[in-house]
Amino acid sequence: MEREAPVGNGQNKEAHKTLKQLAILSGKGGTGKTTITASFAALAQNIVIADCDVDAPDLHMLLHPQTIKTQEFRGSKLAVIDRSKCTECASCKNSCRFHAINDHLQVDPFYCEGCGVCAVVCPEEAISLHERISGYAFISKTKYGTMSHARLNPGEANSGKLVTLVRHNSRQIAKEENRDLILIDGPPGIGCPVIASVTGVDAGLVVTEPTMSGIHDLDRALRLLNHFGTSPLVCVNSYDINRKNTEKIVKYCKKNKIEVAGKIPFDSIVTKAMVAGKTIVEHSPENTVSHNIKATWENVLSSFKKK
Amino acid sequence: MIISIASGKGGTGKTSVAVNMALSLGKVQLLDCDVEEPNAHILLHPKISTTKPVHISTPLVNEEKCDHCGKCAEFCEFNALFVTSEKVLFFPELCHGCGGCAIVCPKDAIGERNVEIGVIKMGIVDEVELVYGELNVGEPMAVPVIKEVKKQVKKNKTVIIDSPPGTSCPVIESVYGSDYCILVSEPTPFGLHDLKITVEVLEEINIPFGVIINRAGIGDRKIYDYCEEKGAPILLEIPFQREIAELYSNGIPFVVEMPEWKEKLQLVMDKIKRRTKP
Numbered sequence: 236m237e238r239e240a241p242v243g244n245g246q247n248k249e250a251h252k253t254l255k256q257l258a259i260l261s262g263k264g265g266t267g268k269t270t271i272t273a274s275f276a277a278l279a280q281n282i283v284i285a286d287c288d289v290d291a292p293d294l295h296m297l298l299h300p301q302t303i304k305t306q307e308f309r310g311s312k313l314a315v316i317d318r319s320k321c322t323e324c325a326s327c328k329n330s331c332r333f334h335a336i337n338d339h340l341q342v343d344p345f346y347c348e349g350c351g352v353c354a355v356v357c358p359e360e361a362i363s364l365h366e367r368i369s370g371y372a373f374i375s376k377t378k379y380g381t382m383s384h385a386r387l388n389p390g391e392a393n394s395g396k397l398v399t400l401v402r403h404n405s406r407q408i409a410k411e412e413n414r415d416l417i418l419i420d421g422p423p424g425i426g427c428p429v430i431a432s433v434t435g436v437d438a439g440l441v442v443t444e445p446t447m448s449g450i451h452d453l454d455r456a457l458r459l460l461n462h463f464g465t466s467p468l469v470c471v472n473s474y475d476i477n478r479k480n481t482e483k484i485v486k487y488c489k490k491n492k493i494e495v496a497g498k499i500p501f502d503s504i505v506t507k508a509m510v511a512g513k514t515i516v517e518h519s520p521e522n523t524v525s526h527n528i529k530a531t532w533e534n535v536l537s538s539f540k541k542k
Numbered sequence: 543m544i545i546s547i548a549s550g551k552g553g554t555g556k557t558s559v560a561v562n563m564a565l566s567l568g569k570v571q572l573l574d575c576d577v578e579e580p581n582a583h584i585l586l587h588p589k590i591s592t593t594k595p596v597h598i599s600t601p602l603v604n605e606e607k608c609d610h611c612g613k614c615a616e617f618c619e620f621n622a623l624f625v626t627s628e629k630v631l632f633f634p635e636l637c638h639g640c641g642g643c644a645i646v647c648p649k650d651a652i653g654e655r656n657v658e659i660g661v662i663k664m665g666i667v668d669e670v671e672l673v674y675g676e677l678n679v680g681e682p683m684a685v686p687v688i689k690e691v692k693k694q695v696k697k698n699k700t701v702i703i704d705s706p707p708g709t710s711c712p713v714i715e716s717v718y719g720s721d722y723c724i725l726v727s728e729p730t731p732f733g734l735h736d737l738k739i740t741v742e743v744l745e746e747i748n749i750p751f752g753v754i755i756n757r758a759g760i761g762d763r764k765i766y767d768y769c770e771e772k773g774a775p776i777l778l779e780i781p782f783q784r785e786i787a788e789l790y791s792n793g794i795p796f797v798v799e800m801p802e803w804k805e806k807l808q809l810v811m812d813k814i815k816r817r818t819k820p
Contacts (some may be wrong), residue, residue: 392710
């Protein structure tokens with residue numbers, strides 16, 4: 236049996252002792268994870284890039300990967316009822332905890348988790364589980380390094396499993412190409428795809444913004460890293476939008492002995508770089524945003540060296 | 543009438559639209575289904591009147607009855623059970639709580655226990671009834687908490703649902719069953735890309751939708767071309783204004799300080815009503 240659990244990084248680490256993994260997270264969406272990850276990719280040496288935001292991936296719009304390998308992802312199954320055998324006893328409907336079978340005994344593909352309970356309880360053996368393609372994983376070349384990424388089909392479940400596959404692929408590549416670092420662009424939130432993105436990484440950089448919501452979500456993201464024993468780092472994006480709140484974040488981090496790796500100002504140039512499809516550090520290398528991202532990157536690297 | 547608010551990309555202003563819209567309309571129910579990072583309460587400061595835990599059922603193996611036949615592990619599609627010759631190992635983070643292992647166990651050795659994975663909270667601010675969920679940190683499954691939030695829907699009211707970012711199962715769970723979906727996006731390549739994916743989802747589940755463009759003026763015009771091509775109405779444009787951004791950063795809904803926006807948001811509601819008329 237092949238376990239797809241977000242575990243087992245230990246073995247890989249032994250095989251490849253110098254390999255480090257850095258996850259860029261945020262809790263709250265839209266704080267600038269992808270912008271910062273893309274710039275890090277441009278600044279870094281000898282890396283593999285993993286885009287773990289599999290249901291709304293954006294990193295490819297800045298890194299322009301050329302796909303060299305596509306892999307089907309069969310993440311879940313779907314219950315299919317054979318009408319010719321069904322006697323409409325409704326045992327399936329009554330046993331389904333996900334309310335995926337309606338009064339007409341039709342399976343709702345959005346609600347069906349593919350657990351197989353309906354198939355087991357059906358006295359007529361009229362139900363079987365069919366594999367479904369839930370998305371695709373890709374391995375691509377970029378000018379910054381090889382990239383492992385994926386695309387979950389819209390509305391699909393099991394994004395955590397697909398993240399696990401993206402990370403597995405990234406570790407394989409790192410091993411083959413003898414890379415030092417895997418740079419992971421994580422999804423927003425703190426649920427299953429985020430957990431799958433951070434298990435076993437060496438550090439998690441939480442990108443936040445100085446808003447009340449940003450602070451609230453930063454706290455939850457840091458607690459998540461703590462829960463999984465991952466070293467945290469913090470980066471405050473658009474810090475000058477609200478300096479008082481930035482001060483609060485810095486104080487909070489100091490109190491909890493968390494390193495603030497960088498503060499990046501707000502500048503509309505970031506959107507312009509995005510429209511141009513370029514990383515900000517290449518689009519406007521002399522801009523303060525780029526300078527500060529570079530400084531943040533240096534801090535992240537030196538915090539790795541300290542460990 | 544149930545109106546959900548979604549976006550694909552995070553941080554486009556879903557919660558801001560949901561909260562300001564609720565305050566502009568009054569007498570509505572607001573459900574915050576972003577249970578991983580709920581933020582509506584940060585803008586609304588409700589007095590919480592009810593807190594309810596959310597549980598899922600996970601297996602509890604009675605080792606005295608178990609003969610380690612392995613049928614439960616064979617059944618489990620999520621690999622949450624692993625049976626050795628002496629022990630049954632359970633990985634709670636993989637369990638979906640379907641209850642199948644207990645059904646297939648020939649020795650009747652598997653019972654279930656409830657595990658708390660989060661809470662839902664309810665409170666009132668002015669005339670807005672807020673319900674929101676909070677997934678416990680470290681728990682992977684947001685969907686059961688979202689389901690519990692959605693159980694609180696009052697059918698006789700206007701209900702606004704704030705959904706999480708992304709396009710996977712938590713988003714479907716949040717928007718499913720709504721009469722209309724407002725997609726909040728921004729005129730940037732990331733905003734447009736993720737908007738397109740969300741539109742695919744809504745088309746698949748047959749929910750009519752319109753778009754609110756937030757931070758209008760930044761980026762480019764491609765999102766407008768896309769909306770025109772799709773026949774998706776642009777319900778409102780909220781310009782990029784430092785004042786709005788600053789109010790948000792301080793946890794203040796912009797209609798509180800800029801009441802002229804109330805009417806604009808009420809007009810959005812009128813537009814939606816006209817579009818969803820049977």
